[in-house]
Amino acid sequence: MVKTGVAVKKAEREIFLKNRLEELKTIENQLRAEGFQYIAGVDEVGRGPLAGPVVAAAVVLPADFDVLGVDDSKKLSEKKRNELFDAIIEKAVCYGIGQKDQQVIDDINILEATKLAMIEAIENAEKMLEEKLEKQIDFVLFDAMKIDAVEKPQQSLIxxxxxxISIAAASIVAKVTRDRQMIDYHRVYPHYGFESNKGYGTKAHYEGIVEHGITPIHRKTFLKNIIR
Structure with missing residues (x-):
């Protein structure tokens, strides 16, 4: 009976994930029906941390994309994000990463740095698309962002x-890319808990700043109340 129950739950879970996948593909399917073929979903991660870069990803998925479980990266475990990252990179028509470091963030503010990272991600994805298929991205879906400098048809989705599905995939690619960088930074700056907090303002992170000062990857404009 236990095995039967487990099998039923597994089957129900698979049905749920398939339905969720089709739900997430609705917007892209509508755009394809309007004649757009290479639709890039764009998202970012790292606007809130005290340290590290803001990272954006742009992902163009094929119409028959069938990887189950892709969703908003915040809803997924770290293990699942890593698994899906590999599947997305393998199945994507093209993808690109863009990022801006703490110096750019401090110089022009986090919103403008985020926009630049997104533009860079789109440009890098388009380079891959041109090299593979001699095509260009013809529509961009942003997560709650509008960037006039991107001279393509675009839509901002709250x-x-x-x-x-494209933005969800981009959120996973951006999140995993940035998390891996912050884990690498932890090996260089081990006193701030970067391997777990990824640069966000946790108790351990603030204690590290008080005890050891700031590092070259800290955003000084985010720490005005701490550094004088």
Whole structure:
């Protein structure tokens, strides 16, 4: 009976994930019906941390993308994000990463740095698309962002990482890319808990700053109340 129950739950879970996948593909399917073929979903991670870069990803998925479980990266475990990252990279028509470090963030503010990272991600994805298929991205879906400098048809979706398969995929790619960088930074700066807090303002992180000062990857404009 236990095995039967487990099998039923597994089957129900698979049905749920398949339905969720089709739900997330609705916007892209509508755009394809309008004649757009290479639709890039764009998302970012790292606007809030005290340290490290802001990272953006742009992902173009094929119409027959069939990887189950892709969703808003915040809803997924670290293990699942890593598994899906590999599947997305393998199945994507193209993808690109963009990032801006703490110096750029301090110089022009986090919003403008985020926009630049997104533009860079789109440009890198388009380079891959041109090299592979000699095509260009013809529509961009942003998660709650509008960037006039991107001279392509575009749409801003509130909570886009929960509504669009392309944006959800981009959220995972951006999150895993940044998390891996912060784990690497932890090996260089071991006193701030970067391997677990990824640069966000946890108790351990603040204690590390008080005891050891700031590192070259800290955002000084985010620490005005601490550093004088």
């Amino acid at each position: 909570k886009g990482d929960s509504r669009s």
